[in-house]
Amino acid sequence: MLNLLYKTKLGRIILRPLVGKWFSSLGGFFMDSSFSKLFIKSFIKNNNIDTDEYILDNIGSFNDFFTRKIKPERRPLDTVLSHLISPCDGKLTIYRITDDLVIPLKQSRFSINSLLSDETIADKYRNGYCFVFRLTVDDYHRYSYVETGNKSENIHIPGKYHTVRPIALEEYPVFIENTREYTIIETTCGGDIAQIEVGAMLVGKIDNYEKCPAAVVRGHEKGRFLFGGSTIILLFEPNRIMPNSELIDASRYGIETPVKLGQKIGAYNL
Numbered sequence: 001m002l003n004l005l006y007k008t009k010l011g012r013i014i015l016r017p018l019v020g021k022w023f024s025s026l027g028g029f030f031m032d033s034s035f036s037k038l039f040i041k042s043f044i045k046n047n048n049i050d051t052d053e054y055i056l057d058n059i060g061s062f063n064d065f066f067t068r069k070i071k072p073e074r075r076p077l078d079t080v081l082s083h084l085i086s087p088c089d090g091k092l093t094i095y096r097i098t099d100d101l102v103i104p105l106k107q108s109r110f111s112i113n114s115l116l117s118d119e120t121i122a123d124k125y126r127n128g129y130c131f132v133f134r135l136t137v138d139d140y141h142r143y144s145y146v147e148t149g150n151k152s153e154n155i156h157i158p159g160k161y162h163t164v165r166p167i168a169l170e171e172y173p174v175f176i177e178n179t180r181e182y183t184i185i186e187t188t189c190g191g192d193i194a195q196i197e198v199g200a201m202l203v204g205k206i207d208n209y210e211k212c213p214a215a216v217v218r219g220h221e222k223g224r225f226l227f228g229g230s231t232i233i234l235l236f237e238p239n240r241i242m243p244n245s246e247l248i249d250a251s252r253y254g255i256e257t258p259v260k261l262g263q264k265i266g267a268y269n270l
Contacts, residue, residue: 036062090133091256149187
């Protein structure tokens with residue numbers, strides 16, 4: 001189906017209404033209903049989800065299951081303060097942000113200016129690092145603050161709802177077309193870190209709990225994605241961090257590395 005939608009002329013015509021907000025909102029409305037519980041068992045089976053990892057009380061809809069909480073002991077937080085942790089489960093690739101602020105993601109490219117819609121903010125990440133965490137439907141869809149500090153207000157950028165699967169990334173600049181929300185976290189060890197949530201097809205809502213400026217703590221839950229695949233992007237200023245070498249090596253070859261929330265993925269240059 002995705003090949004039809006993204007690789008053919010007819011498919012692109014069909015695709016236009018499907019990436020609109022109304023389609024994802026309609027899907028989200030159904031996934032919030034009690035009727036959607038009928039799809040939970042097959043979803044668990046088809047995606048090989050280990051339900052023993054999760055707290056499954058009061059599941060009244062598919063979205064209740066999709067945003068299920070994980071048992072804390074299943075996602076231990078690396079507590080070494082000099083370590084950079086993953087804010088989520090996902091498939092990670094890491095890129096250097098070039099002088100013209102361009103990220104060469106697989107077969108597509110996008111600029112940090114376009115991602116943030118703010119040239120002044122984007123400029124501070126020149127020659128820094130960009131971490132892209134792609135979440136698929138079998139991943140845990142709650143995410144945490146990457147570091148302790150003071151967050152800005154949330155900036156919401158409306159857009160489309162393409163899938164974030166590789167086939168779409170090859171055909172469209174998904175991350176600068178899709179709806180997204182970001183905040184800047186002022187930290188002591190990592191400078192100003194941009195944490196960005198990107199919506200995707202059938203993700204009716206990016207649900208960030210804290211909208212206004214506030215003090216935040218690394219590893220504390222920041223929000224959740226409702227049904228569908230999604231993406232979290234982190235931007236770091238130059239000379240602030242050093243990613244794990246094996247993640248850098250894999251990313252050079254276009255290989256996504258599965259990571260878990262709370263896992264060490266780098267270190268701060270203290």
